[in-house]
Amino acid sequence: MVAIESKPRKATVLEAINAAMAHALETDPDVVLMGQDVGKAGGIFRTSTGLSQRIGSKRVIDTPLDEKGIVAHAVGMALYGLKPIVEIQFSGFIHDAFEHIMFCAARYRWASGGQYSCPMVIRAPSFGGIKGGFWHSQSVEAYYVHHGGVKILCPSTPEDAYRMMIAAVQDPDPVLLVEPVPLYRAMSAEFVHDGKPTDIGRAEVVRAGADVTILTYGVMRPQSISAAEDLAEEGIDTEVIDLRTLIPYDIETILASVQKTGRVVIVHEAPLSLGFGAEMAAVLQEKAFGYLHTPIQRVAAPDVPYHFSIGDECYKPDAHRIKLAVRRAMEFEF
Amino acid sequence: MVAIESKPRKATVLEAINAAMAHALETDPDVVLMGQDVGKAGGIFRTSTGLSQRIGSKRVIDTPLDEKGIVAHAVGMALYGLKPIVEIQFSGFIHDAFEHIMFCAARYRWASGGQYSCPMVIRAPSFGGIKGGFWHSQSVEAYYVHHGGVKILCPSTPEDAYRMMIAAVQDPDPVLLVEPVPLYRAMSAEFVHDGKPTDIGRAEVVRAGADVTILTYGVMRPQSISAAEDLAEEGIDTEVIDLRTLIPYDIETILASVQKTGRVVIVHEAPLSLGFGAEMAAVLQEKAFGYLHTPIQRVAAPDVPYHFSIGDECYKPDAHRIKLAVRRAMEFEF
Amino acid sequence: MAKDKASQAKAAGKKTKSIDGGTPPSCPLARAQELNIRQVIDAEGNLVGDLPEPDLSDDQLRAHYEMMVLVRAIDDRGWTLQRSGRVEFWIPHRGLEAVHTSATLAFDNDDWIFLGYRHPGTMLMRGVPLLQLFAQFFGRADEPLKGRRLPTLMGDRRANIVPMTTQVGSYVPHACGAAWAAKIKGDKTRFLTFFGDGSTSRGEFHSALNFAGVHKPPVVFICENNGWAVTTPTSLQTATDTFAEKGDAYGIRNLRVDGNDPLAVYAVTREARDLAPEEGASLIEAVTYRMGYHTTSDNPDLYRTREEVAAWEPWCPLIRMRKYLEKRGLWDDASEADLWARCKADIDAAVKGAEAMPFPDPSTMFDDTFAEPTWMLEEQRRQLLEELESR
C-alpha cells in the first residue's frame, strides 16, 4: 500500500482506518501508534495489520496492559511534540484513562496558559452487535462532552473513517475517534486514498426529507436510513442527518433541517440519560422553539448495561424503534 | 455528641455531616469512613473531626494517596458486607476512581445477577467559591448519570446534609453525595439530630411561585432564592425548586410546577454542555411540551475550566445571571 | 538496592519473547531451581526434593487428577462448540488446570474467591454442577448471572465465588478490600484471587498490593504468569525477571511456584492461606503457560512460535500428575480410559440439558440495577417492552 493515491478504490471501514494510519505514520515521523497488541498482530481487530512490520516497533508500540498508563504516556509524548494515536482495545476499557483524557490531555493547553498542548488521537472501538456483553459493547462518547476540551468524531462509512482519522491526527488538540466496531467489515466503499482530511464540524444530510428530521451518528446511521426508507412507503418523508462530529456539532445544518421539518428524532445507541441526545434536545428546544410542531423524541438504549445473550437483539435500538419514534413525532397530539 | 437526640439544635452543613457520620458509625458497626487524612486531623475540611478519636482508626481510616485504590477497596468492603463512606478530598480528584464507581460499584449487582451489591457512599466535596482553581472547584455530578447505577444526592442545607448522609449510608446501592464546600460553614440551622433519613427522590419547593419555575440544586440554591426575591420586586413570581436528588429526580413535583408556570429556568454551577440541565430540558420539552410558553433556559458555567483568580467572580453563575435567564423565560417572543 | 545486571540477565530465560525475540524456546520449569521456582515433582512425576509432598490421601490425589481431566475436557468441548457456532465465544484454559484446581483445593469452601475468566476448574472445585456451567456458556437465563455475561465469565455466591466485572485486574483491590473487611469484622474468612501477568501492569495491582502491605488483609494474590497477555509477551509487560519480586515493593511476602505442578501449587497456596491471619497477604507467581489461543478470536501464529508451545507440552500438569499417580500405583490405562469416557458422557448430558434451556426475557435486563428500580427505569422498561412487543 502506498501513502498517496489518485484513483479511487474500495475499502471497508477497517481497511480505511488501516490506510489512514499507514498514511499518517508514513508521511509524518512524529506520529506514533500505541496500545495493547497493536504491533505484530495488528491489534485484536487487525486495524493496524502490517503497520509495525512497515514502520517498526519504535513507532508502532505494543504497550503494557494499562489503559491509564498508555494514555498518560501519550500525553507526555504529545507535550513533547509527537502525535500519538492511542488504541484503546474496547471503549469499555477507556474509563481508567478518564482523568488523563479529560483533565490532563484536554486541559494542558488551558492550564499552561497556552504554552503546551496535547495533539493526540484516542481510538475508542465502540458499540454493540458482536455478542460482546457490556464491557465489549459500550458507547462512551457522551462522557467526553461535559467540561469540554476534546473533539469527538464518529465515522460510520469507510471514507469518513479514512478522512476523520487523517483529520484527527492533524488536529492540534486531543480527538476522541469513536470507531464503529459492528461496521468494521459491514460494507465496502470506493474513495480516493489521497490523504485528505475531512472538515471537522460538518454534518452530512444523508437523506433529504421534508417531514421529520432524524439526527444520528455512528452505528445507528444505517438503522436510521433503513427506517427512513420504510417510512417513505408510509408517506413520511424523513431527513436523515449524520452528525459525524459531536464536538463541535454542526448547528447550521441541524437548525436548517429542524426549521424545515419542525419534527426531530435523535437516535443513538448510548443509554438515554445524559446521552448526547439530551444536549441536542436542550439546544434545539431553545434555538428552534417556535418551529417545533411536536416534542423532540429520543431513541436510545435504556439506562442499564448491555446484555450478553439478548442485548444485540433487544437492547440496541433498531429501525423498528426508530420508526415508532418518528411516528410519535408525526402524530403527537396534546 | 450523642447519636440520637430529641431536641432541635443548630448545626452548619459541616457540623451536620459530621453528626450524621458519627451517628452512622456509632449505630452500625459495619459502617467505615475512609479517605485521605480523614482520621486524626478530621479531614482537610474537618468534616470528620473527632470521629477517629471516638470510633478508632480501624473504622476511621487514613488511606494511602490513591483515589482509585480507596474506592476500589471500598467496593470490596461493600461486597463483603461493610458500608463504606469514602471521602474524596476534592471532587476534582474523583476521576481516577471513575471506572470503579461507574463500572464496578454501580454494576456488581447487575453483573452478578443480583447476587452481590455495593452499598457505599462516595463523598464528593464540590463547587467553587473558595479560590481553589479548577481542580479544587469542580462540579462532577453529571458524569455519574449516563449509563446509570449510582444515586446522586445534593444537599444544600444543614438538615438535608444530615438526613441525606443518613439515607445514603442506609441505601442498598452506591450513592454519590455531592457536598457543597462553599456552604459548609455558610449558614447554621436548627433541626433534631434524630438519625432519621431523608426520603431519596423528593424535590423541595423552596419558594412557591406562579410565573416561572427555577430548577436548581446544591450551591446554586441560595443564589436562586435571592434571584427570586429580587424578581418578586419586578412582579415576577418565581417558584424555586431544589431538586435535592438528581438520580432519581422527582418528576411529579417538577412536572406539577412546570405545568403550572409554563416557564422553566434550570440552574447549576456545572458547565453547560451535558450538564444535568440538558437531561431536564430534554425530558421536560417532551413531558410538558404543550405547557411550555417559552424555551427552557439553562444557566450554567461555560465549557471551560474554573479560573483561579477570576472564577469565583466571573465563571460561577450568580443571582444576576439567573435573573437575566428568568426574564428571558418571561419575555421570549418569536 | 540497585540491581546488578548479572542477576537480571541470569533469570531472563523465564521471559517469553515476541516471535522475533531470538531466544530459542525453552520451558523455564526445566530450570526451576535456578529460577527460584518451587516444585514437588518434575516432568516425569518424580519428586525433585524441593517442597515436601503435601499430605493428601490417595483418594484425594486421584479425585484431584480426575477433576483436572474433567476441566481439560470442558475446554476441548467449549472450543468445538464455539467453532461449530453453538457457543458464541470461548476463552480457553488449557494448561492452567493445576493452578486453578490446586489453589482452590488449598482454601476452605467458605473462603472467598475473586475470579478471572479461565476458571471452570475453580467453579467445579466448589461443587458447581456442570449443567450450570454450560447454561452460562450458552447464555441461558437460569444460571446465577442470568445469561448476562460472556461465556466463562462466571461466579456463584453459593460457592463464595465473586464474578469479575470484565476489566482485567480491576477486581484485585476488590478482593483485597473484601479481605480487609473480614478482618475489620473479625471474621475468619480468607480470600483468594487469580489474575494474569498482564494484569500486574494496571494501577489496580499497585493499589491492592500497596494497601495490603499497610493493612495486612488475609488475602492470597495468585499471579498466573502464563507468558502472554493476548499477543504481548512478558518481556514487553515489565522489566523485572519475575512477577513475584514485585511484592517486595510493597512489603508483601512473595514466591514463585511451578504452576503446572498441582502438588506444589497446593502446598504453597495452603501455606500462604495459613499465614494470612498473621502475616497478611502473599503474592504467589504461578509460572505456567497458556497452551491455547487467548480466545476463539485469537491467532497465536501471528505472535508466538509453535516451538515455544511444544517446549511446554511435556510439562502439561495432567501428564505430570498422571505419571506421579502411576508411579504411586494409584492409576493405570484402564482408569484413564474410563475417566475420559465418564467426562464425555457428563459433558454430553450437560450440553444437551443447557441447550434446551430458555434465553432470558427482555424484561430481566432491567432487574438488579438498583435494589429497587427507579421510576425512570420502570418507565424505560415499560416502553421498551411495548416497542419489542410491536415488532
Added chain:
Amino acid sequence: MAKDKASQAKAAGKKTKSIDGGTPPSCPLARAQELNIRQVIDAEGNLVGDLPEPDLSDDQLRAHYEMMVLVRAIDDRGWTLQRSGRVEFWIPHRGLEAVHTSATLAFDNDDWIFLGYRHPGTMLMRGVPLLQLFAQFFGRADEPLKGRRLPTLMGDRRANIVPMTTQVGSYVPHACGAAWAAKIKGDKTRFLTFFGDGSTSRGEFHSALNFAGVHKPPVVFICENNGWAVTTPTSLQTATDTFAEKGDAYGIRNLRVDGNDPLAVYAVTREARDLAPEEGASLIEAVTYRMGYHTTSDNPDLYRTREEVAAWEPWCPLIRMRKYLEKRGLWDDASEADLWARCKADIDAAVKGAEAMPFPDPSTMFDDTFAEPTWMLEEQRRQLLEELESR
C-alpha cells in the same frame, strides 16, 4: 525474595509515624549510612567521606547557597502575604530548598522538568524573574499561566518547565512519556520530575516506572520523601522501608540520598542524568522533611509533634551549606547579612511590582481551550461577557 522481618525492622526508623506512633522523634539523616542514605556533608558541614565533593567552583558554591537563601526568603514572604490576606493561598517549601535547587543545577537548561507545587527554587534556577513568580502568586494576568492557576502551581515553557495539572503524581507518566518521545525522535533532551512520598501510592507512579523499565526513557524520577502527605505519615502510605526500593519492582536503577545535603543531591542527580541515555530511568529517593505546614490551610499540631520538627532543625540545608562554605573560607557573617538584605530588597520590589499588575480579563477564560475555539465556546463567551457587562 521474601523479606526477612529483621531488615524490615532495622530501617523502620526512617518512617514518620503519626502523632501517637510512639517512636521518639529522630532525624534519619543522623543514621544516613545505616539507612543507606548517600551524603557528602554532615550536619556540621564536614565531609562524611561517602560521596566525593562534586567539582563545583567556589563561585558556583557561593551562588548556590545564595539561591537557597533567596528561595527560603520567598517562602517566608509568601507565608506572611497569605496571612495578611494579600495572597489567596500559599504552599510552603521550607526545608526542601536543597532538593529543588541542586537537582535542577545537575540538569542542563534545555532539559525538561515536570514540576510539583513547592518549586519556586526550580523556577529561579532556570532564570525565571522574581517579578514573574510573584505575578503568579497574586493571580495576575501577565505571567505564563495567565493567572489561571493556584499560587505556586507554576511553569514556563521558555525555561522548559511544564506546569502540573494539580493532581499529585498524575504528571509522572507525562514526564516519562515526554522522555520516551525525545528518545523516539533521537533528541538529546533529558527529563527530570519531582513528586512526593504520597504520590508514589497513585497508579501513575506504577505506570510510569513500569513503562520506564521496559522502554528506558532518559528520565530521572525524584521522590521527595518529606515524611508527610498532608496529615498522613509514610508509615500509612506504604509498608516498605524506603521509596527507592520500589524501583526494583520495575527493574529501575534506584538509590537514597540526603535531601538536605545540596552537594549530595547534586552529585547523585548529575550521575543519574549522565547515565540516562544508556541506562534509562533512575529513581532517586531524596530523604528530607516538610518543615512548614502542608499549606496555609493546614494545622500540623493535629498530627505531628513539634519534637519531630525540632529533630530536623539542625539538618536544615541552609545551615549545613553555610557551615560548609565557612569551613572553606567562602562565607562569613558579613556576606550572610548582606545576602539577606539583598533578598529582602529584591522581594520587596517584586511584590510591589506584581501587586500593581492587572487581573485577567474575563474574556481570557475562553482562550486556550482549543487552538481555535469552537462556535459553541464563542457563543458562550459572547453571552457571558454580555451578562457580566450588564451587572
